[in-house]
Amino acid sequence: MKHNKIWIPIFLAPACILFLLVFALPLVLVFVTSLFEYKLMPNTFSFTGLSNYVKLFTQDPNFLPILKNTLVWILIHCTLHVVLGTALAFVLYKKPFGWKVVRTGYMIPNIISQSAIAMIFLNLYNASFGAVNSVLKSIGLEHLCHNWLFDNNTAFPAVTMIWLLFAGYTTTLVLAQLLSVDESIIEAARVDGASSLQIDFMIMFPLVRKMIGTTVIMAAAYMLQLFSMIYITTGGGPGVSTTNLPLYLYTTMKNRYDYGYANAIGVVIIAIGAVCMVAIRKLFRMNEEDY
């Protein structure tokens, strides 16, 4: 089978070309150009070392609030969102009446595009005809009505609600794992007199620990990819109160043409992603075997 050897690189080539063009080369470029003063207006390209990073952390009044927004969203998403999705999975795996309908229905907001969800919420929050204010009016709480997305006090929580409650991915993944647990383990625990709550917490939870860890990593990654839902609804405002790092990178690049600075923000995003991944894997002991 000598001809094998020629075909190996040929079969690997398409995947490697894709990887080079969309991952490897951009990754190198983002790290290298973050060390340059690299602007379109005025046209400059000169090595300045870490000065973009120094500027980010010490001179830019917008950066730290935006970094904080990003980290707060990651924290909320990794906790509340995942707990919600996991809790629903623990209710559904006992196959109560209608569990399949709930599983499917709860997944729907995650299956349609983020930009459509954003448009839907832009209207739900609309000050004059949006459903949120309409509900408040109909139950006599008219004084609580707000222009939710554009009011300084409500913009951040209002934007957060666009993704916080839709934990369909978490539910689906944890549920799939729960359903794959061997029935005999549950039966054995029942025979030993364990209540269903004890079974949930002492037996099932440890068995799906790694999958929950996976969904936490996915939740953190999701928050670092978050763009369209903010771009379409608030555009990051008022001020920078709902801007996150990806949106800041985008505006730095598209409105200020400051590419070196934008790519320094990119490196910060990559660093946060890596730290989150390592921390979550440790927290959920995902490298350890169960048995």
Next chain:
Amino acid sequence: MLNKASTPAEKIVKVLGYIFMAVCLIVALFPIVWVIMSSFKSNKEIMANGLALPTSFAFTGYQEALKIAPILKFFGNSVIITCCSTCINVLSLAMAGYIFAKKRFRGREVLYAILSISLMIPMTSVLHPVYLIINKLGLYDTKAALVLVYSALSMPMSLMILRSTFEGIPTSLEEAAYVDGAGFVRTFFQIMLPCAKGGLASAAVLAFLDGWNEFTFALLLTSSDKARTLPLALSYFSSQFSFNYTAMFAAITIAVIPSIVLFAIFQEQVVSSMTAGSVKG
């Protein structure tokens, strides 16, 4: 059978469980139902009461929506781009996955580890370099640019799914094909690929959803109607839709319905691909 003998506490838990299920379902579906409902109301009805049911069942909003924005054109772009990128993604990673699963060569594990790095990179961090590369290739504002980027987007998931799929296919099958005189390429396309149908479908579903719903790169890499995709259509035309809310709700409905229908049909496939992708990760 055993849960017949439940204690009062367990009964309460059960009832709470049903309430929780109902709340989750309502929270998930209310926004979409509200939008679909509003698309049948007139502008006046929408402004008068945001929650009232439509008084008549008119499709005028849909006709106007199609007139205001070239939604069908964007829909077509989305179909072309996503189908191409899904095919390229699945085919190129099936080839690579097969090599990683079945062939020994120097540097195999190192190369696999390097390719897996792509899983660690939030794509929002490399917006500028990707923009730069697409420009240098002369692909700015073309469908090809988005096909290229989308083909790579779900690369790590596809690679993991397809490698483990090919690992599960017995090597004896391959050897039998060689003994019968089939060459390397024929063995792959006629023997191995048909055996890997399940994995191919899983990878394809994930790649399709990734491309179909992508917004950021579509926004970054296009500037005219000839390459814009459906996710852009809504936000791009929101100014044209102002003061015609019926049409806007209709446009959102048009954008949302295909995904929901596809999900309803391929539900089991979607769920199993997601699980396959995440377990390996």
